[in-house]
Amino acid sequence: xxxxxxxxxxxxxxxxxxxxxxxxxxxxxxxxxxxxxxxxxxxxxxxxxxxxxxxxxxxxxxxxxxxxxxxxxxxxxxxxxxxxxxxxxxxxxxxxxxxxxxxxxxxxxxxxxxxxxxxxxxxxxxxxx
Numbered sequence: 001x002x003x004x005x006x007x008x009x010x011x012x013x014x015x016x017x018x019x020x021x022x023x024x025x026x027x028x029x030x031x032x033x034x035x036x037x038x039x040x041x042x043x044x045x046x047x048x049x050x051x052x053x054x055x056x057x058x059x060x061x062x063x064x065x066x067x068x069x070x071x072x073x074x075x076x077x078x079x080x081x082x083x084x085x086x087x088x089x090x091x092x093x094x095x096x097x098x099x100x101x102x103x104x105x106x107x108x109x110x111x112x113x114x115x116x117x118x119x120x121x122x123x124x125x126x127x128x129x
Contacts, residue, residue, distance in 0.1 A: 002089075014033065017032065030044070030109045034096075039061070039062040040041055040060075040061050040116065040118070041058070041059060041060045041061070042057070042058075042059045042061075042107045042119075042120055043057070043058050043059075043120060044056070044057050044058075044105065044120045044121075044122050045058065047121070047122060047123065048121075048122070048123040048124075048125070049099075049122065049123075049124055049125070050124070050125045050126075050127060051100055051101075051124055051125065051127055052098070052127075053098070054096050054098050055096070055097050055099065055122050056068065056094050056095070056096050056097075057094065057095045057096075057097060057107075057120070058093075058094045059092060059093060059094075059107055059109075060091065060092040061091050061092070061107075061109045061111075061116065063091065063111040063112060063114070064090070064091040064109040064110065064111050064116075065088050065089065065090070065091070065111055065112065066088070066092065066109070066110040067087065067088045067089075067090070067091070067107060067108070067109050067110075068084065068086075068087045068088075068107070068108045068109075069084075069085045069086050069087075069088075069095060069105060069106070070082040070083060070084050070085060070104070070105070070107075070108070071083045071085055071097075071099075071101075071103055071104075071105055071106075072103065072104040072106055072128065073118070075092055082106060085097070085105075092120045095099070095125045099122055099124050100124065101126065102121065102122065102123050102124050103121070103122050103124065103125050104120070104121040104122075105118050105119060105120055105121075105122070106118070106119045107119070107120075111122055
């Protein structure tokens with residue numbers, strides 16, 4: 001038996017150890033997620049208020065040309081209807097709102113090649129009388 005045949009298992013073992021010591025690169029989808037995490041922001045601050053207080057809705061959507069914000073309101077039949085609040089040209093901005101009860105806000109964005117939608121809910125604590 002040749003000497004090199006006896007060394008191959010040791011060489012493979014050494015390569016396996018060396019490869020396991022090299023830090024793994026982040027998966028491609030994780031890199032993409034990290035990159036795009038700031039490409040689309042729609043948030044409410046604060047997310048919980050007492051009735052009568054204000055909330056600021058803030059958005060920044062990369063390459064958006066038109067933004068529409070709607071309020072999701074419960075219907076008498078128990079469903080949900082969207083009520084258009086405002087439409088803006090551009091990709092970022094803020095809007096101050098004063099919800100009287102827990103409310104969800106929906107943002108729709110149009111861009112040169114895409115359309116996106118997201119929502120945020122503001123919890124409103126009603127004061128006892």
